[in-house]
Amino acid sequence: MSSAVNKSASTEKRLSPKPFKFGYLVHDVSRIRRTVMDQTMRPLGITRSQWTVLSVLARGGNDGMMQVDLARLLEVGKVTVGGLVDRLEATGHVERRADANDRRVKRVFITGQGFEVVQKMIEIATKVNERILRNITPEQQRITEDVLYAVKKNLKEIAAEGNTSGRAEKFGSQLAELNAGNRGETGAHGLIA
Numbered sequence: 001m002s003s004a005v006n007k008s009a010s011t012e013k014r015l016s017p018k019p020f021k022f023g024y025l026v027h028d029v030s031r032i033r034r035t036v037m038d039q040t041m042r043p044l045g046i047t048r049s050q051w052t053v054l055s056v057l058a059r060g061g062n063d064g065m066m067q068v069d070l071a072r073l074l075e076v077g078k079v080t081v082g083g084l085v086d087r088l089e090a091t092g093h094v095e096r097r098a099d100a101n102d103r104r105v106k107r108v109f110i111t112g113q114g115f116e117v118v119q120k121m122i123e124i125a126t127k128v129n130e131r132i133l134r135n136i137t138p139e140q141q142r143i144t145e146d147v148l149y150a151v152k153k154n155l156k157e158i159a160a161e162g163n164t165s166g167r168a169e170k171f172g173s174q175l176a177e178l179n180a181g182n183r184g185e186t187g188a189h190g191l192i193a
Contacts, residue, residue, distance in 0.1 A: 053084050057110040058118045064107030
């Protein structure tokens with residue numbers, strides 16, 4: 001009996017991630033790059049979440065930013081941002097000040113010390129990016145950036161459609177059509193990638 005089960009199991013076609021290689025590569029590159037950046041930024045004494053807050057504030061100009069806007073941009077909760085800002089304020093990287101027009105509102109400003117850390121982050125990131133892009137031609141970089149911008153635009157359009165009910169079924173049926181005649185290559189892997 002067990003040999004019959006083993007025989008049928010060995011003749012079954014296994015799921016293949018090949019049709020979804022793009023999704024896996026994007027995910028892996030992003031994950032590994034985050035790990036490398038975390039390792040290289042660690043000597044600055046701040047976490048990834050903290051240096052993300054500093055980066056957003058540095059790009060925001062001199063008007064500071066309300067915590068609710070920081071939370072929206074970082075796609076995290078207000079409580080999470082509050083904790084990050086608390087820790088950054090305690091170490092002197094940011095400060096909270098009353099809004100010029102509404103004293104009830106506090107704005108978060110990056111300090112001189114925070115800007116110094118951002119400058120060091122830029123120097124480190126520049127070196128890491130040069131290493132990451134070693135042996136990749138400027139033309140290949142341009143094409144990759146163009147493709148990723150187009151993919152980002154498409155993803156934003158899908159996300160903006162709002163009502164996602166039924167979306168998985170729609171995409172699932174499209175995958176089934178693409179793989180018609182190639183049974184065994186569709187399935188959960190397509191929805192993950």
